[in-house]
Structure formats: structure tokens, C-alpha cells
Amino acid sequence: MNHKIYLIAAADQKNGIGFKGKIPWDLKGDMKFFKKKTIKTDNANKLNMVVMGSTTWESLPEEHRPLSGRKNVVLAFDKNYKAEGATVAHSIEKALEEADERVETIFIVGGAKVYEQFAKRRDLTGIYLTRIQKEFKCDAFFPKIPPSFKPNLIKETEENGLRYQFLLYKKGK
Numbered sequence: 001m002n003h004k005i006y007l008i009a010a011a012d013q014k015n016g017i018g019f020k021g022k023i024p025w026d027l028k029g030d031m032k033f034f035k036k037k038t039i040k041t042d043n044a045n046k047l048n049m050v051v052m053g054s055t056t057w058e059s060l061p062e063e064h065r066p067l068s069g070r071k072n073v074v075l076a077f078d079k080n081y082k083a084e085g086a087t088v089a090h091s092i093e094k095a096l097e098e099a100d101e102r103v104e105t106i107f108i109v110g111g112a113k114v115y116e117q118f119a120k121r122r123d124l125t126g127i128y129l130t131r132i133q134k135e136f137k138c139d140a141f142f143p144k145i146p147p148s149f150k151p152n153l154i155k156e157t158e159e160n161g162l163r164y165q166f167l168l169y170k171k172g173k
């Protein structure tokens, strides 16, 4: 199948995305953008698929997992790994095979190890990146964006004194 694949992430000025298994900021506007972007489909009979690593899955509060209104796929090497309400895949290829005809778009929702593998793929369609204009203490980082992807500003906003931009990186201009 030929689904569009997007990375979607929020990163600080130095590409930091997480610290000790958590996201270091709390931006309601970004959470809202993420929810809308990953849930909304053009075709009302379809749903989007979110793919994440086991660490990111475990970082979600139990009441928020699986992410509602989306097909959840969790990557884990451990063959006995269980993620209630989600499908567990043991490789990237197996995760992508979960995107059947009912799935409209695939969103890769983290974390660092998973973004890293998808950023290199030739079939990557684009990257939704929320860029926060501050530096936080982080131990997980967004990978280098391939130079063929150019940023387009969707909108800029401010929340709790923090400025941030919603960017969509696409191939070419």
C-alpha cells in the first residue's frame, strides 16, 4: 500500500524532544495541534495510524492510551511485549504493514529512536515540527532533517511566555 508517512514532533531550539522519558514542556496549543492533525481524515470512513516506540507508549498516561480515534502501533523488539489497545510490531516493516485500506495517513509520533529510523526513509512524505524558541534540559533529540526537506511556516504562536512555530517540512520548495 502507498500511504503518506509524516513525522510529527515538537522540539526545542537545540532539537531536544524529551528528558527522562517525558516531554519537558506543557503546551496546550501544541497538544491540540497534534491531536487534530493526527485524528483528522479527508475520508470520514478512514482513520489515521500512529506509530511509536515502546518508551513513548509507556510515557503516555494510562488514560490517554491508546491515542483515541487513531490506530495505534507500538514498536518493540521484545516478542512478548504487550500494549493494551494497540498493535505491537517488531520491526519498521511490520509496523507499516499494519496500514491497510482503512488507514488514510501514517503519523510517526516518536520518540528519538523511532524518528531517527523514519527520517532516513525515502518514502517519508513530510515532517510536522513544532519549534519551541527556548532551550530545555533534554536527553532525547530529534534527528537531522534531510536537506531535501524545506520548512514551510504554518503558524506562529505564544503560550506561557514561550514562542513557538508550527512548521511543515516538505521535499523541495
Ligand SMILES: NC(=O)c1ccc[n+]([C@@H]2O[C@H](COP(=O)([O-])OP(=O)(O)OC[C@H]3O[C@@H](n4cnc5c(N)ncnc54)[C@H](OP(=O)(O)O)[C@@H]3O)[C@@H](O)[C@H]2O)c1
Residues within 6 Å of the ligand: 008, 009, 010, 011, 016, 017, 018, 019, 020, 021, 022, 023, 052, 053, 054, 055, 056, 057, 059, 075, 076, 077, 078, 081, 089, 090, 091, 092, 109, 110, 111, 112, 113, 114, 115, 117, 140
Ligand atoms: N517532543 C516530542 O514530540 C516527543 C514525541 C514522542 C516522544 N518524545 C520523547 O522521546 C523520548 C523517548 O524516545 P526514545 O528514543 O528513548 O524511545 P522511543 O523511540 O519512544 O522507543 C524506543 C523503543 O522502541 C522500540 N523500537 C525502536 N525501533 C524499533 C524497531 N525498528 N523495531 C522494533 N522495536 C523498535 C524498542 O523497544 P524495546 O526496547 O521495548 O524493544 C526501543 O527501545 C521520551 O523522553 C519522550 O517523552 C518526545
